[in-house]
Amino acid sequence: MAITEAPKIVTARLGYEDSHTLERYLATGGYEGLRQALTMTPEAVAHEVDAASLLGRGGAGFPAGRKWALLAKKPVTYLTINGDESEPATFKDHLLIERDPHQIIEGVVISAYALQVSQAFIYLRGEFAFGLERLQTALNEAYAHGAIGADIFGSGFSIDVVLHPGAGAYICGEETALLESLEGKRGFPRIKPPFFPASIGLYGQPTVVNNVETMANIPWIITNGGAAFAALGEGRSTGTRLFALAGHVRNPGVYELEMVKTTFRDLIYAPVLGGGIRGDNTLKAFIPGGVSAPWFGPDQIDLPLGQDEVGQAGSMLGSGSVVIMDSSTCVVRAAWRITKFFSRESCGQCTPCREGSGWLERIMYRIENGAGREEDLDLLMDLCDNISPGVAWPPQQTTICVLGPSIPSSIASAIRMFRDEFLVHVKEGGCPFD
Amino acid sequence: MSHLSADVLEQAKGLVALYPEPRSALIPLCHLAQQQDGWLRPEAMSEIADLLGVTAAEVQGTATFYDMLHTEPVGTYVVSVCTNIACLLGGAQELLEHAESALGVRAGGTTTDGVFTLEESECLADCDRTPCVQVNHRYVGGQTAESFDQLVADLRSGALADMVPPHGTLVRVRRSVGLGADRGAIAAERAAMADAQATRAADAAAKTEADTKAPADAATVSGPPPSTVSAPAEGPKGGGAA
Numbered sequence: 001m002a003i004t005e006a007p008k009i010v011t012a013r014l015g016y017e018d019s020h021t022l023e024r025y026l027a028t029g030g031y032e033g034l035r036q037a038l039t040m041t042p043e044a045v046a047h048e049v050d051a052a053s054l055l056g057r058g059g060a061g062f063p064a065g066r067k068w069a070l071l072a073k074k075p076v077t078y079l080t081i082n083g084d085e086s087e088p089a090t091f092k093d094h095l096l097i098e099r100d101p102h103q104i105i106e107g108v109v110i111s112a113y114a115l116q117v118s119q120a121f122i123y124l125r126g127e128f129a130f131g132l133e134r135l136q137t138a139l140n141e142a143y144a145h146g147a148i149g150a151d152i153f154g155s156g157f158s159i160d161v162v163l164h165p166g167a168g169a170y171i172c173g174e175e176t177a178l179l180e181s182l183e184g185k186r187g188f189p190r191i192k193p194p195f196f197p198a199s200i201g202l203y204g205q206p207t208v209v210n211n212v213e214t215m216a217n218i219p220w221i222i223t224n225g226g227a228a229f230a231a232l233g234e235g236r237s238t239g240t241r242l243f244a245l246a247g248h249v250r251n252p253g254v255y256e257l258e259m260v261k262t263t264f265r266d267l268i269y270a271p272v273l274g275g276g277i278r279g280d281n282t283l284k285a286f287i288p289g290g291v292s293a294p295w296f297g298p299d300q301i302d303l304p305l306g307q308d309e310v311g312q313a314g315s316m317l318g319s320g321s322v323v324i325m326d327s328s329t330c331v332v333r334a335a336w337r338i339t340k341f342f343s344r345e346s347c348g349q350c351t352p353c354r355e356g357s358g359w360l361e362r363i364m365y366r367i368e369n370g371a372g373r374e375e376d377l378d379l380l381m382d383l384c385d386n387i388s389p390g391v392a393w394p395p396q397q398t399t400i401c402v403l404g405p406s407i408p409s410s411i412a413s414a415i416r417m418f419r420d421e422f423l424v425h426v427k428e429g430g431c432p433f434d
Numbered sequence: 435m436s437h438l439s440a441d442v443l444e445q446a447k448g449l450v451a452l453y454p455e456p457r458s459a460l461i462p463l464c465h466l467a468q469q470q471d472g473w474l475r476p477e478a479m480s481e482i483a484d485l486l487g488v489t490a491a492e493v494q495g496t497a498t499f500y501d502m503l504h505t506e507p508v509g510t511y512v513v514s515v516c517t518n519i520a521c522l523l524g525g526a527q528e529l530l531e532h533a534e535s536a537l538g539v540r541a542g543g544t545t546t547d548g549v550f551t552l553e554e555s556e557c558l559a560d561c562d563r564t565p566c567v568q569v570n571h572r573y574v575g576g577q578t579a580e581s582f583d584q585l586v587a588d589l590r591s592g593a594l595a596d597m598v599p600p601h602g603t604l605v606r607v608r609r610s611v612g613l614g615a616d617r618g619a620i621a622a623e624r625a626a627m628a629d630a631q632a633t634r635a636a637d638a639a640a641k642t643e644a645d646t647k648a649p650a651d652a653a654t655v656s657g658p659p660p661s662t663v664s665a666p667a668e669g670p671k672g673g674g675a676a
Contacts, residue, residue, distance in 0.1 A: 041634060042627075075628055088557035089520040116627045119454070126465070126502045127514075127558055129571040132605045140610040149611065158623055162452045165604060167461050168501030170556060184460030184486070186499035203455055244561065246520035252562035291519055321561075323519055337522050341556055347499075 003270055006232050006258035009240050010216040014099050020134055022141040025102040031147050033219035037110045038155040045114035049218065051226030053238045058082055058211030059173075059290065059319045060402075061307050067208060068115060070198040076115045077205035080182065080197075081108055083124040083131075083212045084166055084173040087290040088341060090321035092242035093212040095254050097124065097131040100216070101138035105161065107215030109148060110222055112159045115208060119160055122212075123178055126166045136163050170345035174401045175209040177347065188347050189401035213242055213320075233259035237306040241317075243267055247286075247324035250275035260306035264288065268301065268324060281326035285417060289318025291338045292406030294393050295413035314393050330433040332425055335414040336364035342407045353404030356387040360411060367422060370430035377415055377422055384408035437477040442470050445608070446485055452609075456486045460496055464503050468602035473504040501555075502571070509544045511589050512601045513537075514555035515577075516566040521557075524564025524576065530554055532579040536586060549590065551601075569594075570601045 013019040013028055025031070037045045050065030081104070085093040096104060104122070112120050124132055139161060142148045150158045164182055166172050172181045176190035179202050194200045201207020217239065221229050230238045237259035245267060246252045255273050257266075264286065268274040277283055283298045294315040296303070303313055310317045325334060343357035360383055366372050381391065388395040388405040391412045395405035415422060424432050436443060446466055450459045463485065467478035474497055476490075483490040497503040504512075515533055517526040530541060533552055539545055541554040560566045563576035567585070574585055574594075588594045599606065 042631065043634065075631075085559050086557060088518040089561045090557070091559040091561045094559040116631060118623060118627075125559075126461075126500075126604065127568065127571050129604055130573065133607045136605060136607040136609060140607070143611040156623075157627075160452075163609070164458075165462060165465060166500070167464065167497075167503050169499060181461065182458055183455065184457035184488075184496060186496055246561035246564070247523045252520075252564075254562070287519075323523070325523060329523065334519060334522065337517065338519055341518055344556060 003266055003272065004258040004261045006240055006261070008256050009220045009229075010096060010100070010103065010213060010242065011254075011256045013103070014095070019099050020101055020138065022102060022138070022145060025100075026145075029223070030102055030219075031106055031145070033222040034106050034110050034113075034147060035153055037113055037222050038153055038157060042114050042116050045110060045222065048221055048226040049111075049114065052217075052221045052229035053226075053236065054214065054217055054221065054229065055237065055307060056211055057213035057217070057241065057320065059087060059292075061317065064210060064214050067196070067198065067210070068111075070196055074199070074206050076117050076198070076208055077119070078202045078207040079108065079112050079115060079117045079120040080175075080179065080202060080207055080209045081120065081122040081212060081215055082173060082175060082178055082209055083122055083128070084178060085128075085212070085319075086125055086170040086173050087292070087319040087321060088338070089246040089287070089323045090244050090290055090319040091246075092244045092254050092320055094128065094131060095242075096212055096216050097128060098134050101131075101135045102142065103216045103219060104135070104212055105138055105142050105148065107218035108161060109142075109152065109159055110218050111208075111210065111215065112161075113157055117208075118158055119162075121162050121164050121182060121202075123164045123166060123172070123182055125172070126168050132163065132165055139163055169347075170341075171347045171401070171403060174403065177401070178209065179207065186347070188349055189403075191400055233261065234304075234306060235260065236308055241305070242320055243305065244319075244321045245274050245324070246321065248278050248281065248326035248329070249324045250278050257305060260304045260309065262305050263302050264296070264305065264322070265301040267305065267322060274324070277324065277326050279326075281328055283324065284327045284329055285325050285331065285413075287321070287323040287325075287410075289316045290321045291323075291341065292316075292402070292409055293318045294409045295417060297417055311394075316393075328433065330368070330431055331414045331418045331421055332364065332368045333431065333433070335410040336361065336368050338410040339364050339407065342403065346403060350399035350404055352387045352398045353407065356383055356404070357407050359383055360407065364411065367425050368431055370425070370428075372422070372426045374423065374426050376426070377419065380411055381415060384412050436481065437475070438467065438481050439470060442466055443485075446482075448609075450485060457488055460486060460488075460493060461500070461503075464493070464497050464500075465602075465604045468503065469604065470602070472510065472600060472602045473507050476505075479505075507544070507548075508601055509549050509551035510600050511549060511569050511598065512551045512553060512571075514553045514558065514568045514571070515541070516555050516558045516564075516568075518555075518557040520561035521565040526565035529565045529567075529577055529579065529582065533582055536579075536583055550586070569598045571604065572598045574598075 018024045054064045055061045169187045171177045172187040174189045177187040181187040197207040232239050240256050244254050269276045285295045339361045343361040346353045346357050348354045384391045449462045450456045463482045479493040480490045483493045515530045544551040558566045567577045
């Protein structure tokens with residue numbers, strides 16, 4: 001077992017009942033990072049974040065420092081925080097928002113200072129009613145404390161932070177869709193290029209979009225230095241990361257682990273983490289990084305929790321969600337439900353995604369419910385190929401955003417790993433697990 | 435006579451003032467209208483359009499994209515049962531079937547007394563407590579058939595009234611302070627910051643030039659050219675939208 005002694009960076013305060021209050025935050029070193037940052041030049045603050053090699057914690061894993069550096073030539077106008085956590089079985093930002101909102105706010109203000117932005121928006125998914133109340137309360141406290149608003153801590157730097165509720169749409173987690181939504185429109189992802197909102201973002205202005213967990217890491221990086229952060233983990237995957245463990249384990253939950261040094265086996269089986277598969281069942285398959293990611297089998301549980309390591313094995317760490325399926329799981333039903341999700345959440349702009357997801361969902365449904373045909377397996381793969389040619393990883397893109405190419409992951413994984421199980425459904429005219 | 439109450443109108447104007455462009459307040463205003471009416475009435479959408487300087491069709495066109503904005507009446511309590519992957523593995527399909535028979539409606543329907551609307555929802559991001567249920571977007575924890583029946587009884591009796599306000603009320607905490615009013619000062623400060631940044635950049639460039647000149651003058655030192663930050667490989671990485 002390799003559960004390392006790495007410090008807790010974003011969950012350090014969560015042991016306290018009142019971790020969400022300003023009092024607790026201040027008593028545990030809160031807003032010290034901001035005070036320190038304000039004594040540095042904005043460039044020096046950005047340099048620390050760059051030195052930390054902090055990979056964005058949203059899903060794509062783009063280095064936060066480099067995202068900021070894209071703006072070196074062009075002053076940024078807006079900082080937008082993506083708190084639209086909707087990737088199925090991902091619930092880490094939810095935890096940070098409800099239990100340590102000040103940490104996110106401090107990260108936002110430090111980042112705004114580094115980018116010299118005076119307007120930030122935090123976009124939270126609308127279903128986080130409690131989180132919205134917690135964060136708005138914390139924002140009110142932070143204003144009263146002088147950590148947001150005019151002339152923060154007497155530094156001459158001013159910033160306004162607006163909390164913006166979404167209204168229920170998975171696609172708004174895609175950053176250009178999020179910006180459209182923030183502009184008061186339907187959440188339609190924007191056509192690329194430009195690939196980055198850094199060139200054309202909110203209201204057509206240069207905009208940085210960062211994830212909630214990314215922001216939560218910033219205060220620690222400033223207080224302890226980018227080098228201390230980069231010393232944790234290995235290779236490109238530095239620091240710690242939140243893993244949201246769900247499904248058939250004894251202890252589902254959110255765990256902060258040092259990247260690369262810990263494996264999926266540790267996460268699933270260590271008594272202080274997942275605690276093993278529930279009941280007397282065995283591991284059948286797991287999804288390593290959100291439902292957009294290709295699945296892994298039990299033979300891959302010794303892979304380290306690192307972005308490149310998982311990428312080279314043909315999947316991704318993605319949103320940090322790990323879903324465990326035990327031997328009682330019907331993979332046809334699991335893949336069908338994931339496909340139904342994509343079909344419901346497709347924004348409808350691109351034909352391969354809009355039509356393809358629905359066709360796939362209906363074919364999967366008929367196989368699960370006993371009306372499938374053997375040739376449906378080839379038909380499914382052919383449809384997947386139409387959505388993302390080659391059905392490979394990383395996927396080929398035929399659509400405006402990555403939602404479309406994410407659809408084939410679960411179906412292709414299920415067919416490749418459990419073809420026999422599909423055939424049993426077809427031959428027996430129904431689900432053998434019913 | 436305005437459809438939106440004076441208090442809601444005042445809140446709405448406060449929200450519009452927070453954004454550089456009025457239309458950005460569209461979703462927050464729709465939430466406010468739902469807070470007043472329980473759902474998004476056509477009259478409310480017309481008034482929101484007037485407040486934002488857009489057409490009523492644009493408000494409706496946007497609102498209908500989002501699951502939480504209801505342009506048809508819904509019950510006092512919207513019960514959302516997640517059946518996505520983590521909850522599916524935790525028995526959500528069975529719970530949804532139980533909820534349908536307990537409430538006497540199919541998912542998507544509203545009870546005849548107008549108290550409950552049942553929804554089959556996508557992931558609600560509370561996946562260590564499955565199957566996950568929200569009522570009016572308040573988490574009520576992982577549910578069993580028995581606890582669900584108790585939940586329904588408690589909602590009917592008003593025992594959960596403090597935790598679960600009627601449908602439409604999203605955020606009960608109002609923004610207390612802010613900079614929203616003083617954009618001129620921010621603009622001036624931004625200009626000053628940009629100037630300072632430019633000055634620092636010029637100083638740094640001058641310093642670099644001085645540093646590189648010295649060895650060049652010596653004319654003996656040759657080494658690799660100073661590394662430059664290479665542009666990132668453009669293109670979306672494979673990944674989920676969230």
